[in-house]
Amino acid sequence: MNETEDDLTEKRLKVVLVGDSGAGKTSIAVKFCYDEFTRQYTPTAGVDFFMKNLSLGPFKNVTLHIWDVGGLALRGAMLDKYLYAADLIIFVYDVTNSSSFDVMEEWMTAVTAITERTFRKSPLIVIVGNKCDMEHQRTVKRERSHRYAAEKGIIYHDMSARTGESVSLSIANLSAKVLGVQLTRMDQEFHKPIVTAEIGDTVDVTTIKKIVKRQPHRKSYPNNNYPTLPLSKSSVCSLQ
Secondary structure, three states: OOHHHHHHOOEEEEEEEEEOOOOOHHHHHHHHHHOOOOOOOOOOOOEEEEEEEEEEOOEEEEEEEEEEEOHHHHHOOOHHHHHOOOOEEEEEEEOOOHHHHHOHHHHHHHHHHHHHHHOOOOOEEEEEEEOOOOHHHOOOOHHHHHHHHHHHOOEEEEOOOOOOOOHHHHHHHHHHHHHOOOOOHHHHHHHOOOEEEEOOOOOOHHHHHHHEOOOOOOOOEOOOOOOOOOOEOOOEEEEO
């Protein structure tokens, strides 16, 4: 098989999302696979499955099999079955709920015990702080979560399943890391989110300033009724 044929050969990765109930594991999976988000919360019973095909660096046919594990699995009898042969395990907590971060240590202990006992090859372990768009409601300080990850020697990412911030790009980068390749510039641009935030949405201003991509060629119009307000382009802003 030549190099071109090898690049086109399907690569399969098993990605497992674990963490406390309500942390947003399902929302992350749905955002990544379908670019959708809903505020309606339905706890995952057991495990749910998602799948997405993507291009990662030289590999043009990579299929991610995503296992979304319910929060109750921590004290169940099936966790080892859910984790079996995982290539990437993502621990998800809610940055606005400190208890979801506190219980992560229990998850870490349980998962580590299983992987060390049954895995021939260690999976890539990652911690994700979800709901980073709600910075004004954050109860788990960045310093605390970053220090925890550093002490464990684990990769850390902040994400927002609602706005899409870092969801696709982070998962794509992590999957590429498992395969031992790097994303091309085109891959990175493809996975950067383009998010719309309507007026009235609760979006942290600091987060917006970090990810808003200004478009200077678009004409701005002054608001004569409120001259002290910034110039307005439209009621919808494009975030990237």
